[in-house]
Amino acid sequence: MSAHLDSLFQALADPTRRAIVERLSRGPASVSDLARPFDMSLPAVVQHLGVLEAAGVVASEKVGRVRTCRIEPAALSLAEQWIHERRTSWERRLDRLGAYLAAEPDLPEETP
Amino acid sequence: MTERNVVHATFHIERAYPVPPKRVFAAWATPEAKARWFDGPEGFECYERSMDFRAGGAERLWGKHPGGKVSDFQARYFEVIPDARIIYAYDMWQNGVKLSVSLATIEFHAAGAGTRLLMTEQGAFLDGYDDAGSREEGTRWLLEKLGAVLT
Numbered sequence: 557m558s559a560h561l562d563s564l565f566q567a568l569a570d571p572t573r574r575a576i577v578e579r580l581s582r583g584p585a586s587v588s589d590l591a592r593p594f595d596m597s598l599p600a601v602v603q604h605l606g607v608l609e610a611a612g613v614v615a616s617e618k619v620g621r622v623r624t625c626r627i628e629p630a631a632l633s634l635a636e637q638w639i640h641e642r643r644t645s646w647e648r649r650l651d652r653l654g655a656y657l658a659a660e661p662d663l664p665e666e667t668p
Numbered sequence: 669m670t671e672r673n674v675v676h677a678t679f680h681i682e683r684a685y686p687v688p689p690k691r692v693f694a695a696w697a698t699p700e701a702k703a704r705w706f707d708g709p710e711g712f713e714c715y716e717r718s719m720d721f722r723a724g725g726a727e728r729l730w731g732k733h734p735g736g737k738v739s740d741f742q743a744r745y746f747e748v749i750p751d752a753r754i755i756y757a758y759d760m761w762q763n764g765v766k767l768s769v770s771l772a773t774i775e776f777h778a779a780g781a782g783t784r785l786l787m788t789e790q791g792a793f794l795d796g797y798d799d800a801g802s803r804e805e806g807t808r809w810l811l812e813k814l815g816a817v818l819t
Contacts, residue, residue, distance in 0.1 A: 565677075642679075642760075642768070642770075642789065643679055643681070646681050646789070647681060648709075649706050649707075650681060650683045650785070650787065651683075652704075652705035653685070653692070653705040653706075654683065655705070656701075656704045656705040657685055657686075657687050657691060657692065657695060658686075660704075
């Protein structure tokens with residue numbers, strides 16, 4: 557599971573792959589549909605899809621000559637919770653720290 | 669059966685404050701000041717708050733969130749350098765389950781008349797999570813933030 561999530565985050569660290577995932581979060585698409593908005597060859601897109609598939613972010617199936625890709629939601633929501641909660645909790649607190657500092661401009665300085 | 673796994677992650681947050689490091693540090697240094705900003709969300713019901721701000725000292729913030737979730741932050745300070753740096757390790761519990769063990773490093777840098785605060789968390793996140801988060805929200809958030817979070 558740890559290796560799985562490592563590969564998940566490595567897969568999503570690439571902006572092209574995030575764009576592919578973003579497209580797939582709106583619904584399944586064929587490989588050639590996915591390649592169209594990107595200025596890259598079909599094999600390059602297939603390679604990105606391979607990384608996403610290995611990481612469990614994307615699943616695909618071939619029907620006839622068309623390979624259709626879709627997002628694999630489980631991997632995403634697992635990882636979402638822990639970083640999201642921790643990071644937003646930190647951001648909220650550090651913002652509150654700023655508000656506190658702004659509201660208390662004349663605090664007496666501590667003597668050493 | 670609990671599936672045992674651990675995920676390691678590091679993230680950084682940076683903030684600029686228009687007051688000198690001495691003032692920013694002071695907000696971390698006493699229980700009274702820290703309670704003004706280091707708190708649970710709106711409606712947080714505090715069960716226990718304690719703080720012993722020195723290397724080797726412990727801190728705890730334990731309480732119930734408005735949604736009913738009980739969280740417990742338990743920390744131990746490893747380094748306290750006035751106006752410059754704080755390092756502490758903490759574990760975070762939720763409803764009696766340990767979610768993570770982390771090292772937090774807070775750096776205070778003078779920047780003109782103000783302070784640049786750098787916060788780094790290096791965490792071991794444990795044993796999976798209740799997978800109730802919405803797929804759409806998770807996907808959107810990851811796409812927006814992940815590139816910035818990963819180092």
